[in-house]
Amino acid sequence: MAKMAASVVESGEDAFRKIFKFYKRREPPPDLRDVTDFCRGVPGDKIFPAELDPAAVSDEAAAGVGLKPVRDWRAFGLQGYPGFIFISNPFLRGSQAFWVRQCLKTYPQKPNICNLDMHMCPADTQDIWGRSAHELGSPSSGKRQPKTLLEKLRWVTLGYHYNWDTKTYSANSHTPFPADLHSLSVQISAACGFPEFSSEAAILNFYRPDSSLGIHVDESELDRTRPLLSFSFGQSAIFLLGGARRTDAPTAMFMHSGDVMVMSGPSRLLYHAVPRILPAPQERAEVLEHLGAASLQQGGGGVLEPVSDADWAVCSRYIQSSRVNVTVRQVVAPGRSLPGTPPPSLLRTEGGPTVGYRDGPAGGDAGKRKRRNSGSDDAVET
Ligand code: OGA
Ligand code: MN
DSSP states (O other): OOHHHHTTOOTTSOHHHHHHHHHHOOSSOOOOTTSBOTTTOOOOSSEEEOOOOGGGSOHHHHHHTTBOOGGGOEEEEETTOTTEEEEEOOBOTTTHHHHHHIIIIITTSTTSEEGGGGTSOGGGGTTTTTTTHHHHHSOOOSSOOOOOHHHHOOEEEEEBOOBTTTTBOOTTSBOOOOHHHHHHHHHHHHHTTOTTOOOOEEEEEEEOTTOOEEEEOOOOSSOTTSOEEEEEEESEEEEEEOOSSTTSOOEEEEEOTTOEEEEOGGGTTOOEEEEEEEOOOHHHHHHHHTOOGGGOOOOTTOOOOOOOHHHHHHHHHHHTTOEEEEEEEOOSOTTOOOOSSOOGGGSOOSSSOOOOTTOOSTTOSSSEEEOOOTTOOOEEEO
């Protein structure tokens, strides 16, 4: 546990909750000296180089999804967290732009599901990008404009659509998983020693500067022998990785744009949370700034496409204040299938439109965004 943060925890207290509050606090801002920064990371007492399998991914296959050759990745493990792998921005220069554009323009499109669908009719959530791009792409007039739909986006689900109310996936709520994101996930997991990963569900989280994600475990997937992959783009975050018990003291680490986290083995079911979004450090911000079409490298059979200047103007403006996180999960073991609709007893019955756990009231992020897993009642406000 971090020294600074440790001083706020007395024995027997809920260490995770205290440390979460410590890093979420605005005034005075928390001391960040004990937050592990893998990108600066001279492997220290807690960080060690992680072993990857460079032979599992050809350079061409890596380039085709925008990744550097595996031998050039800087991957780390963390003492006390077997199965946890942190890959410090393995993306080729320029290729994050493609993934950011997919997250903002492509993946929120139907048939995928997003928080706005919980209280808006399908016709109004049909073209989130088209209805936001003009305003987001042009310099602000200085006046406070109403928020665009893109700025109101909090989550998108892909593949098996996670049901926030029942905390289950269902065979009845499934749409095709994007081939490009599957391809990226397959290369990452193969390099980490999981050659047969099948991307079946993803959750995209869209964080504003004041957003956070509460303490939880991702345990809704039926096959927990497969890793959970996490990709971060845009602004930075503090990520807290705890233990198998909800109260275990967590380790704090930065996640910057391009960083990839793999939670596998005993680390697959650890408690974790995101208490704070932070401005990207200068060197990462620069990498994100000018990533036009020209800088894309293309491998044979790759999925990357150039990002137009007009699209990049919107993306770049969005990520100047926001963070996008994508977690990709395998839900079922090979040859197994998911049950259908969950029993009605598990479905919320109160009247009115169903509101997703992470969804604030219409038009605002002033409301609560809740993440309830493991029967926990942890609620985090944005
Ligand atoms: C999640 C999650 C972490 C992050 O979506 O389950 O833990 O870094 N995301 O945003
Ligand atoms: Mn999670």
